[in-house]
Amino acid sequence: MTLSDTLRILDQVDTSALIIKRSDQNGNAMVNLQAFRRELKKLTSVSGVAVEVEWLMRTSLFQTDSDIYDPGNVRDDIRDRALKVSIGVNTLRNALRAIVPKPDETAIRILLPDTNDLRTLINFQSTISTAIEQAILNETIGGKLVIKAWENGSFWLELIVGTTNAVALIGAIAWAAAVVRKKWAEGTLFIQVARGLEIKNNTYEALEEATKRASEMVVDAEANAIFDKYFSGQENHEQIARLKHSIVTFAELMNKGMEVHPSLMTPETAENVFPDFAKLNSVESKIPRLPNPPKPDKPKDPTETAT
Numbered sequence: 001m002t003l004s005d006t007l008r009i010l011d012q013v014d015t016s017a018l019i020i021k022r023s024d025q026n027g028n029a030m031v032n033l034q035a036f037r038r039e040l041k042k043l044t045s046v047s048g049v050a051v052e053v054e055w056l057m058r059t060s061l062f063q064t065d066s067d068i069y070d071p072g073n074v075r076d077d078i079r080d081r082a083l084k085v086s087i088g089v090n091t092l093r094n095a096l097r098a099i100v101p102k103p104d105e106t107a108i109r110i111l112l113p114d115t116n117d118l119r120t121l122i123n124f125q126s127t128i129s130t131a132i133e134q135a136i137l138n139e140t141i142g143g144k145l146v147i148k149a150w151e152n153g154s155f156w157l158e159l160i161v162g163t164t165n166a167v168a169l170i171g172a173i174a175w176a177a178a179v180v181r182k183k184w185a186e187g188t189l190f191i192q193v194a195r196g197l198e199i200k201n202n203t204y205e206a207l208e209e210a211t212k213r214a215s216e217m218v219v220d221a222e223a224n225a226i227f228d229k230y231f232s233g234q235e236n237h238e239q240i241a242r243l244k245h246s247i248v249t250f251a252e253l254m255n256k257g258m259e260v261h262p263s264l265m266t267p268e269t270a271e272n273v274f275p276d277f278a279k280l281n282s283v284e285s286k287i288p289r290l291p292n293p294p295k296p297d298k299p300k301d302p303t304e305t306a307t
Helices: 003-010 033-041 047-057 072-099 118-136 164-195 201-230 237-255 277-282
Strands: 107-111 146-151 156-160 259-262
Touching: 003 072, 033 047, 033 072, 047 072, 107 164, 118 164, 118 237, 164 201, 164 237, 164 259, 164 277, 201 237
Parallel strands: none
Antiparallel strands: 107 156, 107 259, 146 156
């Protein structure tokens, strides 16, 4: 998770609900627990308060839906830990607001493939930069490529690409790459099955070539569909070739763990063109399929008598 993601979560938390109150001055029961549970659940992925949140969620407070409840002899521990969470959230949120750049609607976020080798990491960054530049650095898209932020831990890179049109184009390339990646996986599985069958070498080689060509056809179709949408009315075979290169590069890096996401401020129309990386294997092509031709009418049997 990036620092920006953490800040987005913290900004959604009502810390006042995390301060547990008594039912009355002398009472032991706790009140407003439904709001407390709701806000605490938002913090399960925030590492800065994870220990206290996990402890609280294991208590009896989360074994009931009641808004008023007395947890018995652990009530003081619960209040103390809940207060620590509230203070921790406020402290962490203020710190992140001071260091995290404000979201930009023309930004994208890239999770680079994980590696401990600096040279490999630099090569990854160079490769993805080239693939993006080939797609967006033209008069039609009006894009640019500027590093906005770099977050360590997982290698998250935030890039400014100049226009929302450039953001949408990169999302479309990522979607097409997911389709191509899926086609590659299907081809690999098909070849593995074929390898286990007793077939002649020339037949096996023909199957390999057919599988390779099928994947190339998918790349061609996806690149042409993107070109028709984002470069409408133009005839530019070089740009189509650049789009093919970008799609293949994205697919190769996605196989190694790369992810591409829009900024938190990206308009919904551009955001929706990016694939869901949690469901990458289920991504389907957005190219409209031709409807099946209607079946011809069955000819009448001349022996049938009219009614």
